[in-house]
Amino acid sequence: MEELDRHIVELLVADGRMSYTDLGKATGLSTSAVHQRVRRLEQRGVIRGYAAIVDPEAVGLSLTAFISVKPFDPSAPDDIADRLAEINEIEACHSVAGDENYILKVRVATPIELEHLLSRIRSLAGVSTRTTVVLSTAYESRPPRI
Amino acid sequence: MEELDRHIVELLVADGRMSYTDLGKATGLSTSAVHQRVRRLEQRGVIRGYAAIVDPEAVGLSLTAFISVKPFDPSAPDDIADRLAEINEIEACHSVAGDENYILKVRVATPIELEHLLSRIRSLAGVSTRTTVVLSTAYESRPPRI
DNA sequence: GATGAAAAGACTAATTT
DNA sequence: AAATTAGTCTTTTCATC
Numbered sequence: 001m002e003e004l005d006r007h008i009v010e011l012l013v014a015d016g017r018m019s020y021t022d023l024g025k026a027t028g029l030s031t032s033a034v035h036q037r038v039r040r041l042e043q044r045g046v047i048r049g050y051a052a053i054v055d056p057e058a059v060g061l062s063l064t065a066f067i068s069v070k071p072f073d074p075s076a077p078d079d080i081a082d083r084l085a086e087i088n089e090i091e092a093c094h095s096v097a098g099d100e101n102y103i104l105k106v107r108v109a110t111p112i113e114l115e116h117l118l119s120r121i122r123s124l125a126g127v128s129t130r131t132t133v134v135l136s137t138a139y140e141s142r143p144p145r146i
Numbered sequence: 147m148e149e150l151d152r153h154i155v156e157l158l159v160a161d162g163r164m165s166y167t168d169l170g171k172a173t174g175l176s177t178s179a180v181h182q183r184v185r186r187l188e189q190r191g192v193i194r195g196y197a198a199i200v201d202p203e204a205v206g207l208s209l210t211a212f213i214s215v216k217p218f219d220p221s222a223p224d225d226i227a228d229r230l231a232e233i234n235e236i237e238a239c240h241s242v243a244g245d246e247n248y249i250l251k252v253r254v255a256t257p258i259e260l261e262h263l264l265s266r267i268r269s270l271a272g273v274s275t276r277t278t279v280v281l282s283t284a285y286e287s288r289p290p291r292i
Numbered sequence: 293g294a295t296g297a298a299a300a301g302a303c304t305a306a307t308t309t
Numbered sequence: 310a311a312a313t314t315a316g317t318c319t320t321t322t323c324a325t326c
Binding site: 009012013014015016017044045046047048049050051052053054055056058059061064066081085088089090091092093094095096097098103107132133134135136137138139140141142143144145146 | 161194235253285
């Protein structure tokens with residue numbers, strides 16, 4: 001990827017609502033030239049979209065946890081990710097190498113909700129769980145050095 | 147939080163570049179009313195900002211891993227998060243309850259880079275590490291149900 | 293708080309270099 | 310690939326309800 005494109009992506013990661021005019025000023029390009037490049041970055045899938053960053057606390061989701069998941073029956077076909085997709089407390093679902101099969105990142109309001117969520121996950125996907133509760137988050141979703 | 151504000155936040159989480167005009171149409175409010183509400187949501191810290199969502203693969207970061215971290219000397223004052231802040235391969239840093247003290251989420255290009263990153267983390271923060279490599283990501287940064 | 297109108301500014305597409 | 314132009318739409322501000 002070109003240096004100019006990297007710069008544009010970096011600026012948009014830092015401020016997803018930056019105008020094309022400002023992007024142009026920051027990169028030394030004309031408005032339409034920037035716009036064209038951004039459109040290409042979107043089409044190539046480098047930029048997947050734009051999102052408002054919401055403070056989970058402010059929205060009542062003050063408990064974050066990582067849940068490692070292992071199937072009760074390791075020989076069964078693995079459709080765990082699909083089965084869990086409907087649970088929207090699950091923010092992320094990664095298949096991993098190691099002792100367990102998946103790592104989930106979840107957000108709930110209270111410990112009781114976490115308890116209920118765990119039993120839902122276990123019964124829905126047929127898995128055992130190991131939960132690591134987040135105490136505090138120093139940083140999160142830091143932009144990658146592109 | 148009000149129903150209307152929730153709706154606005156939801157729309158902006160799904161599309162961070164949505165115009166105030168479109169937000170107004172979607173919520174039945176006037177452009178300026180929406181604008182005012184969004185500004186308040188930003189000021190109250192509910193909306194922390196806006197970002198372009200970048201595909202890590204497209205940007206050459208195809209290896210994701212979770213690193214659990216434990217200090218060599220548990221009695222030393224804990225400045226691990228601060229020490230690690232300068233490493234920008236670390237996307238997230240959570241202090242957690244459980245056997246280990248921190249969970250880090252990192253992204254690198256290659257296994258060799260992961261190896262180098264691990265030794266940097268160990269020496270910089272004085273910690274032992276346990277690494278779980280991500281094989282595939284079913285979903286990630288799914289918007290919370292607000 | 294919400295609205296409406298008007299000025300300033302941003303976006304888009306067609307054209308040219 | 311980038312700049313320019315011109316038309317359209319959006320943002321922003323301000324006065325008003």
